Amino acid sequence: MANVGMLLSRPPKPVVFALCAVPATLIGLDALHGRLGADPIRAMQLRTGWWALGFLLITLAVTPVRRFTGWNGIARYRRMLGLFAFTYAALHFLNYLVLDQFFAWHFILEDVAKRRWITVGFTSFVLLIPLAVTSTNGWVRRLGKRWVKLHRLAYVAAAGGVLHFLWLVKKDVREPVIFGVVLVALLALRLGRRPRSPRAVPAAGPRAETSHQIAGARP
Amino acid sequence: MLIRRPPDIPSRDITEERLYRSRREFIRDAAGVAAAGLAVSSVLAACARRAEGQGTLSAGPNDPATPYNDVTTYNNFYEFGTDKADPARNAGGLRVRPWTVAIEGEVAKPGHYDVDELIRLFPPQERVYRMRCVEAWSMVIPWLGFPLGDLLRRVEPRSAARFVEFTTLYDPQQMPGQRRNILDWPYVEGLRLDEAMHPLTILSVGLYGKMLLPQNGAPIRLVVPWKYGFKGVKSIVKIRLVREQPVNTWQVAASNEYGFYANVNPEVDHPRWSQARERRIGEFRKRPTLMFNGYGDQVAQLYTGMDLRRNF
Numbered sequence: 001m002a003n004v005g006m007l008l009s010r011p012p013k014p015v016v017f018a019l020c021a022v023p024a025t026l027i028g029l030d031a032l033h034g035r036l037g038a039d040p041i042r043a044m045q046l047r048t049g050w051w052a053l054g055f056l057l058i059t060l061a062v063t064p065v066r067r068f069t070g071w072n073g074i075a076r077y078r079r080m081l082g083l084f085a086f087t088y089a090a091l092h093f094l095n096y097l098v099l100d101q102f103f104a105w106h107f108i109l110e111d112v113a114k115r116r117w118i119t120v121g122f123t124s125f126v127l128l129i130p131l132a133v134t135s136t137n138g139w140v141r142r143l144g145k146r147w148v149k150l151h152r153l154a155y156v157a158a159a160g161g162v163l164h165f166l167w168l169v170k171k172d173v174r175e176p177v178i179f180g181v182v183l184v185a186l187l188a189l190r191l192g193r194r195p196r197s198p199r200a201v202p203a204a205g206p207r208a209e210t211s212h213q214i215a216g217a218r219p
Numbered sequence: 220m221l222i223r224r225p226p227d228i229p230s231r232d233i234t235e236e237r238l239y240r241s242r243r244e245f246i247r248d249a250a251g252v253a254a255a256g257l258a259v260s261s262v263l264a265a266c267a268r269r270a271e272g273q274g275t276l277s278a279g280p281n282d283p284a285t286p287y288n289d290v291t292t293y294n295n296f297y298e299f300g301t302d303k304a305d306p307a308r309n310a311g312g313l314r315v316r317p318w319t320v321a322i323e324g325e326v327a328k329p330g331h332y333d334v335d336e337l338i339r340l341f342p343p344q345e346r347v348y349r350m351r352c353v354e355a356w357s358m359v360i361p362w363l364g365f366p367l368g369d370l371l372r373r374v375e376p377r378s379a380a381r382f383v384e385f386t387t388l389y390d391p392q393q394m395p396g397q398r399r400n401i402l403d404w405p406y407v408e409g410l411r412l413d414e415a416m417h418p419l420t421i422l423s424v425g426l427y428g429k430m431l432l433p434q435n436g437a438p439i440r441l442v443v444p445w446k447y448g449f450k451g452v453k454s455i456v457k458i459r460l461v462r463e464q465p466v467n468t469w470q471v472a473a474s475n476e477y478g479f480y481a482n483v484n485p486e487v488d489h490p491r492w493s494q495a496r497e498r499r500i501g502e503f504r505k506r507p508t509l510m511f512n513g514y515g516d517q518v519a520q521l522y523t524g525m526d527l528r529r530n531f
Contacts, residue, residue: 037304038285038293038500039356102504107493115491167491170354171401171472172301 010073013080020084023051024091041099048092049121050175053161055085057182060154064189079135082154086132089125089161117167124160127153155190158183276361278347279513285358285500287427293500294434295352296453297401298387298394305396310433313393313454318438324459325380328373334424334438340373341365343424348444350451351483351512357497362442363425368416371460376412380460383415384408385441385452402468408441408452409465409479411521419444419517422455445514447481478531482522483512487531 027047030036036043059081066074101108111118131151133139140147162183165176276284296306318334332340343363351357371383389405391397397404414420423442424431431437436453443450449469469477476490485495485508496505511518522530 038289039303039498041498041503042356099503104505107496110493117491170301171297 009071010076013077016077016080020055020080023047024088041095044095045092045100048088048095049161049165052085052088052092053158053165053179055081055088056154056158056161057179057186059085060158060183060186064186067189083132083135086128089128093122093125117164120160120167121164124157124164127157127160131157155183155187276347276359278349278359282347282349282359284347284361284427289500290358290360290426291432291434295354295448296396296434296436298396298404298406298454299434300396301401306434307432309395313433313437315431315433315438315454318456320439320455321457322370322374322459323457324384324461325377326460327375327377330374337365337370337422337439338424341369341422345428346419346421346423346442346444348419348442349512350442350444350448351497351508353447353449353477353481353489353494355489355492355494355497355508356500357508358500361427362421362423363428364421364423364442366418367420367422367441368418370422370458371412371416374460376460379462381412382461382464383410383412384457384459384461384465385410385455386457386459387452388454388456403471406452406468407465408450408467409461410441410443410450411464412460413521414443417518417521419514445483445511445518447483449477450481480522480527480530482527482531483508484510484527484531486510487528 027036027044031040031044034040059078062074062078062081066072097103097108112122113119131153134143134147134150143150162176162180165179166173169176278284292307293303294306295303296310299306299309316334319331320334320337321329321331323329343365345361345363347359347361349357350360367383385408387406388394389397391404410420421442423436423440424438426435431440433454436451436455439455440453441451441455450467464479467477467479469481470479483494488494494508497508498505509515
């Protein structure tokens, strides 16, 4: 029994890796079998983007989950989850660059420069690049405290991703709004529980309020 | 003891008898008028061609028809959900017979027309048109329909009539998408009277030689090939001739993005994406979008002297 409990609280990394790769595998299988509908490129664009944002939020949820559930084992998957978020974002970007636009640089530049939802989406992807690069043990050691600061950019990238999604949809905003609410909640938890901050207010009420205001502010 | 169990197949998944019968009626009626009308015989010829598996439908040398499966599974019809696959999934329960279209407003002969009566009065012709969605994808669809102008002439618009307003059925029971306020239901579209009278403008009752499926706007819908697809209001229950320019549903939803005219125009971008190119469903590379969707020769004169950037 102890082994089962151990396996559940600390599943081997290859298992977690395989789970994270399931959405990409399904997208690939659907593409192979022509199950992506009449516009497969658009379908892949939407699904890779959805999972990029999904994994980003899952990654950001690791620390709050650990705090609230005491499940410390989860921390060891954070890097992998973050790298999957980056991978899905990269697939999303490559799908746009290659399959959707086929390197039509003129149109790509116009999109990035003129259309705010693409500007913000592209920026978010670019922000994730240094985070992926500095995800190795060596970089964590070298950057020390600055590593933590740098990796707070993940929140900015997630906020950008939510806006990107929100500005994309024509009318049905349910999904981007759900993503946004989750992000705001994660941010609130983060800011609401800063243990050794000198300016921390003892009472829970006003502190939560402040964090909501900060979280609610648009970048 | 008799234990009542619900049938394994929900009744909504069984082809409705009326629909089933109406297809037969349609074929019978079409056959009936074939002798008289060359147009209808060409429809039947086209059907026969497809039956032999050598469909050569196209809107031009470079525009082969989009496969039937794509035309009937990739739809924007928010009354049945906002995902492109939703209408094909959710529209099966739409009762398309009996169906009445009210014609009212500034006309000498207002009235209610049964859709089958319309099909008898105006034998459907095949029209293979390009369809350009405002979302920058496109199809080529072999419609069956009749010129809207033929119907309008019959009801005799009064001189005060300057626009035509079309309304989709409002019935949240049958149209689950209407249970949420995604759009300001019912869906309303409009045309200027001269656009409505233009010979390219049709009311469609079928495609690929078959009755329209609900997801494509059964039993009767508008097709205006030089305008973005959202102008093609589906499942029409009311046609009203009016003095003032109607306010169409997408204009209400986002007036900075969707105008009244909505003519296909590669030079006027949507605020969020370029309209210069489009992806033809089934093709890999995007192709350039044509002014008035390639129908400029026939329709450009409708807009002489008009600022198309302002009247988008």
